[in-house]
Amino acid sequence: MNEPFVSPAPPHRDKPPRTFRSKIGKLARFGFAGFCVLSTFAFLTSGMSTPDASTPDASNPDAKPQRSGNGADDTSDFPNAASVSFSRGPHAEERLAVQQTIHELWESRIAEDQLETAPPADWLTVCRRLSLALVGTGLSLEEIRKLESHPEQERVERHRESLLSDPRFHDYWAERFTRFYVGADEGPFLVYRRRRFRTWLSDQFAAQIRYDDLVRRLITAKGLWTDRPEVNFYTVTFDSGNGQPDPIRMAARTCRAFLGIRIDCLQCHDDFLGNVSMGDPLWMGGDDDFREGTQQDFHALAAFFTAAKNEGLQGLKNRTPNYHYQYLDADEEVEVQPNVPYRRDLLDASETSTDLNPTPETDSPARDEDTEETLVSLNASEQTTPAEPNQTDERNATEERHPTDGPPPPDQWNQRRRLARWITHPENVQFARAFVVRAWTLMFGSPPGNAVDDLPLNEDPNPIVMTLSKAFIDSGYDIRNLIRMMSDMPAFRVDSQSGEGDGAFEVTERHERAMAVFPIVRLRAEQVAGAAIQSSRVKTLDRETSFLLRFQQYQEEQDFLKRYGDMGEDEFTRDTATITQRLVMLNGKLTSDVSKWNPILNTTSHVGMFAADHAKVVESLYLATLNRYPTPRESEHFVGRIEEGNGRKNAIVDIVWVLLNSSEFAWNH
């Protein structure tokens, strides 16, 4: 009865000694634990998600593409030329009509200048331009292989549509727009949250907000900067005043960001250099009568922003404007009434339906209750009793006047709303023009004229810009539609090099100005970083990427930007690479990290390990880094390098280093 529950095991002489068994057991346990850790690490870093069945194996360089050409040198008959298709996306019919007009304008300009045009660029080049413009990187090998599984004539459009719905696009454009809305600096402590503002902008782009809605939200923003991120558009100026919005900075920023007009010098004196002409241009339905800008123009605009008051924990609120200023050579300060510098007839003009009601299309911009409250009640029935100066007047923003009361005197309206309405009025084409030029600059890397945000009223707009601006307004300020229109333009699809044989000609800056060739434009710092990091991964780095990898990507990018230099708000400045920047690319950590042999993470080693032959290695590295196929000469040369006997791994790493350090990598083309 007292038998033990477990009888002791009889001794077996044949079995290995206990210490040996114990060691084997330990080894097995540690081995298993190690396997688990490695698997987890691999899962976290590379992502072992189930691949899309329709996607060819991106890591397999031998995947058979559906392409008809073979490399940059084989474009004599342009078998890869990206054709323009209008079948995708909304507004396709309207875009086709616009495209026809733009094509004619483009051809007539080139004919006028008696220039030859470059042939259409191949689809990979156009897709690279799109990726750089919309997400700030080149294409991944995964994206290229996926596109190659589709018919060639569909690839550009497929890629564009894919990018337009990609969160990377929302984030990337949000950062670009944040820079010119509120700057690149961290701004005042506590009362300003730049990252929150950027995230909000990203959400707006994801929700496909109308551009005019977005701007009205910014100008009429109210509440706390923490729960109403758009308020940060105002709070970024709190550091130059007494905890209140700075109307002078707000006026300068608003004019530049939304209207593309620099009127800063009018703050101190009237224009005497002919730099700032005000008037109602003919191209905007005016009488084309211009005058020199005055201090009054600037300060009357600034007066609108005194209608915003910070009420501490209640945040930004509306109130009656109260602005005084002592003009140059004046003896005393005078009260300045809010007014706009041109097209004053639009300031209190009745609203058109297109301005306030988005078209009910499937991709029409999202609206919410707040938008309605802020934007829609812009009619003559919103008269309120004027508040005492320096008192907040929230009634202006919410109460409606009885229809029989008639229109209110303009000075009693909510002044910020009044300004927002004027800026975004469909007849204020300068508003659309400014955005088109901004978007053009992002798409091409450089503006269509000399400046991004200095578009004088007395200077006739580029006819193509004008056509796009009107189409942008007609589409309901649909940002995506504008991008589609721009990427369909012949100027965007044309190659940056002349044709061969009979099509050869000497490419000059005149060709670039006339858009007969695509301009050679230096990549911005974040594009260099983004393209380099993406080239080191076979799979696309996006929100599906593991957290660890995205964190690593963020760190690498920040470190790189610190060394390479970020131009901040002036990111479109045309400048050549500095010696410091060349050193960062030649010897820096990022170049080393993305080119080194890393079997878990890097394209270099994946391609080196799995490509069928050396030619495929070279091809895959070119595709991942430069987003093109190598020429036969390049392929032969680098295959020779791999076979030279200096070490296969080293040779492959060296190829990536050379590609990363080429001007082709660092410049859009």
Next chain:
Amino acid sequence: MQFSSTSVCNPIEHWSRRRILGAGGGFFLSSLARRLTIAAEQSADSKKPPMSVIMLWLEGGPSQLETFDPHPGVRAGGDTSAIATSLKGLQIADTLPQTAEQMHLATLIRSVVGKEGDHERAVYNIKTGYRPDPTLIHPSIGAVLCDADDAGSDIPRHISILPGGSPARGGFLGAKWDAFKTGDPRSKVPDVTPRVEDERYQRRLADLSEILEPQFMRRRLIDMQSNRTLHMASTEAARRMMSSDQLSAFEVTNETAETLEAFGDDAFGRGCLAAARLIEVGVRCVEVTLGGWDSHVNNHSLQTSAASRLDPALASLLKRLEQRGLLDSTLVVCGGEFGRTPRINTAAGRDHWPHGFSMLLAGGSLRRGYVHGATSKSDEVKDAENHVADPVQIADIHATLQTALGLDPTHEYQTPIGRPMARAEGRVLVECLQG
């Protein structure tokens, strides 16, 4: 709400200045013109070394009361005592005993006034002489100097050692004048050493120049390399720097142990020593950053600690430049973005105070052994405007420094926004220059 016309730019001052300039004559202008002529003559004399600047940037806002403008014996002065200096009649804080022995070499301005109380904006203001402007990024003093005389050298002529949050920038003069950033000189200079052996590196460069670049230039923009990308030219310049003997100027460990010790053998001290060595090989502007001055709590101990690192480095730097005959051709500027409040807060700290703080200047044609301006010794500063005697605007300091460097501060740049912009818009402090 009332808005002063001086909130960003005072048009009345602006225009009266222009009118003064237009009218010509007067003591100020004749004096300035004479100094500019002397400066021009000096620069024309090829035997004289080119002018250089060493900026000791005290990041965070050093307290004037714990450094160069102590007020012992009153509540605002806190626990800091004053000590005599080599300049008769001048006392500075006891936190800077070695610097005190070199004050006969320096011009001390105790009445700097600014309008920016936020770190980021104030740093911009002090480094460029202009308040932040959303339309334009102004160049720092080093970029202005390099741009005025862009004679080449193997290594960048504008260098920031231990760069803080806002290293000096080229602004609208171009990224080429952005400071080259490097860390503690004890470590290797970043990015100048190839990561592979030379033979392999040369092979890489050959592939770049013989295979990739010709392919990219093919049938594209004519003269793309020489007129647009300058890719191979900048690569060549980078290679020159990588093999330049001038890089050895960073290697402060070649100095004797005594020298290292004299500068204070920490990162900032080594940075100052490297700055002196870099000036000797032809670098035009070196910025060395020392943090730790933002003392909202525990002001006295934080300021004392930071000053203990500043003191040996600053004193040794001045002494070395003077001993080697370089102080006449090198300006030393020591200061931060603003000062700190006379009032000590409840956390025993001092807050931001742009209404009267100190900067030390030395070298070039600046007067030696001179003190300009003063701050009130009153315990309670009720009126910041009247707290300072002989106030000096930040733009005035830039105009003065540029004059001391032989540059004309009224020279106008044509900025990218089409607006002419003077190098500095302040007045030259003639009294701070040698007669």
